[in-house]
Amino acid sequence: MGATSRRRLAAVAFLTATTLLATTACGGNGDDAGDGTVTLTVDVFGQFGYDELYKEYMAANPGVKIVERGTGGNLDEYSPKLTQWLAAGKGAGDVVAIEEGLLVEYKANPGNFVNLLDHGAAELKGNFLDWKWNAGLTADGKQLIGLGTDVGGMAMCYRKDLFAKAGLPTERDAVSALWPTWQDYVRVGERFTAAKTGASFLDAATNTFNTIVLQTAGNSSGYHYYDTGDNLVVDTNPAVKQAWDTTMDIIDSGLSGKYGAWSEEWVSAFKQAKFATIACPAWMTGVIEGHAGPAAKGRWDIARVPGNGGNWGGSYLAVPKQSKHRDEAVKLATFLTSAKGQIGAFKAKGPLPSSPQALDDPAIAGATNAYFSDAPVGQIFAAGAKSLKPVYMGPKNQAVRTEVENAVRTVELGQRSPEQGWTDAVTNAKKAAAK
Numbered sequence: 001m002g003a004t005s006r007r008r009l010a011a012v013a014f015l016t017a018t019t020l021l022a023t024t025a026c027g028g029n030g031d032d033a034g035d036g037t038v039t040l041t042v043d044v045f046g047q048f049g050y051d052e053l054y055k056e057y058m059a060a061n062p063g064v065k066i067v068e069r070g071t072g073g074n075l076d077e078y079s080p081k082l083t084q085w086l087a088a089g090k091g092a093g094d095v096v097a098i099e100e101g102l103l104v105e106y107k108a109n110p111g112n113f114v115n116l117l118d119h120g121a122a123e124l125k126g127n128f129l130d131w132k133w134n135a136g137l138t139a140d141g142k143q144l145i146g147l148g149t150d151v152g153g154m155a156m157c158y159r160k161d162l163f164a165k166a167g168l169p170t171e172r173d174a175v176s177a178l179w180p181t182w183q184d185y186v187r188v189g190e191r192f193t194a195a196k197t198g199a200s201f202l203d204a205a206t207n208t209f210n211t212i213v214l215q216t217a218g219n220s221s222g223y224h225y226y227d228t229g230d231n232l233v234v235d236t237n238p239a240v241k242q243a244w245d246t247t248m249d250i251i252d253s254g255l256s257g258k259y260g261a262w263s264e265e266w267v268s269a270f271k272q273a274k275f276a277t278i279a280c281p282a283w284m285t286g287v288i289e290g291h292a293g294p295a296a297k298g299r300w301d302i303a304r305v306p307g308n309g310g311n312w313g314g315s316y317l318a319v320p321k322q323s324k325h326r327d328e329a330v331k332l333a334t335f336l337t338s339a340k341g342q343i344g345a346f347k348a349k350g351p352l353p354s355s356p357q358a359l360d361d362p363a364i365a366g367a368t369n370a371y372f373s374d375a376p377v378g379q380i381f382a383a384g385a386k387s388l389k390p391v392y393m394g395p396k397n398q399a400v401r402t403e404v405e406n407a408v409r410t411v412e413l414g415q416r417s418p419e420q421g422w423t424d425a426v427t428n429a430k431k432a433a434a435k
Contacts (some may be wrong), residue, residue, distance in 0.1 A: 006417055008196070018207040020189055027244070038063055038064050038325050040094050040095065040110060040325060040328060041094050042096075043070075043082065044103035045070060045074065045075055045284045046097070046283070047348075047349040049346070049349030050068065050344075051337070051348065054066040054337060055398070057335055066332070068127055075099055075102070079099070086112040086291050086322075090130070092323075094323040094326075094328070096317070096319075096320060097316070097317060098318055100135070100314045100393060101397045102391045105352065105398070106318070109137050110143045112321060113318050114318075114320070114321055114326050115328060117143065119327070121334070126356075127152070128148045128355060129356060131387065132148040132314070132354040133148065143314070147334065148315075148316055150282070150315060150345070151306050151313070152281035152314050152352065153257070153311060153384060154211060154305040154309060154312060155281075156277055156279060157277065157278050157302050157372070158175060158278075158300070158302075158303060159276045159299055159300060161273070163192075163198050166195035166197055172301050172303045172373075172375060173270060173303075175301070176304035180306065181304040181306055186249055188201075189255035189277075192255075193254060199274050199275055200255065200274060200275045201255040202255055202257065202277045202279075203256070203269065203278045204261040204266065205256045205412040206261050206405045208256075209243055209247040210279070210401075212307070213240055214311060214312050215305070215309065215310030217239040217240075218309070218310060218389035218390065218391050220239050221237065222391060225393075225397055225401060226306070226394020227392070228401075231427070232394070232433045234400060234426055236427070248421075252418075254311065256276055257269060258412055270291035280305070281312040282346075283350055285302070287324060288371075296371075297371050298370075299373065300372045301372055302369075309388070309389070320331055338355070338356075339353070339357040340358075343363050346358070352381045365378045366378050396432060406425075407428065408421065409423065
């Protein structure tokens, strides 16, 4: 996931809890009922798609009650709270979601988490894509911090009705053929803009930038802001500057609606059909459906992303050591990240499994999405998932990313030139990394 700083990922803006509690409520440390029932609190951001899975688990384990807490898609709210709870030794859920871009930071303090290898997790290795499993391990390989949930295979979601209004093709294969490269995407956007539909071609430059930089890095060095030696390379890695320059072309062409990603204006723009395309990792389909609402069913579709693939998003489930129900929490996390659990989450909200067994299951491979004009999401997202190229996330990835995307935003709003914005991005990224 879910979608992330400005990405807010991994995630999304609606709470999908079986039981919703305010994020300021007590953690999963002592909220048990007096009848012997064990209450497990699960902390998430965005829509993980676990509602039905919780019900199934509780039915099979009548002595367990599951409570989910969430912060919408806002990692800027979720992550500081989780960090504070871990530092205080209290307040965190029994199971906590960790977004991929923040995993390295949490692995720096492995003592905060239960070592899942001590609970038999080693036998689960084959249930995850190799790189997804390895990312959950500490550098010495002796501790497994978290079990993988989803991966973020890339596509481009678009409004068929707005494309038709602009005189563009609407059938997904024909749309895919319009933009084999990002330069082609810009040219199509210029055609769309010239048609004066009353909508912008895309939602926000930051979302598009993040897609391009992850795609470019995955197809080249395998890292973007930090190299694999944890050296900050934001100003020397060609992948970052290439993504910046392409995004500046998009902005200069007037294609962005300038809706701050994950803002109230962004959410309203979905409902009001104010933009025609959005960079679309698998988990974004649930975001779009939630924001655009039932009235837009069948008006959205999914095409190939410009360029060559990409991977945006993905999370992990971990068990803090402060949990009073470690064994039960590990069992729940194992169930939610099993092939069955990942299939259930995909059916509910669209996050693409990181389990090879789940990806091979007909429920995934043959899946379609009625909201998106019966798009064959299994073929679009799952077919290439096993060959996804992960991008290494360094120790201050989230803070650095925030500064770079803030700089993109200032150019998008006309507050800086592309050259000034790039200088700000590099300067502020270095400051964030040094903190």
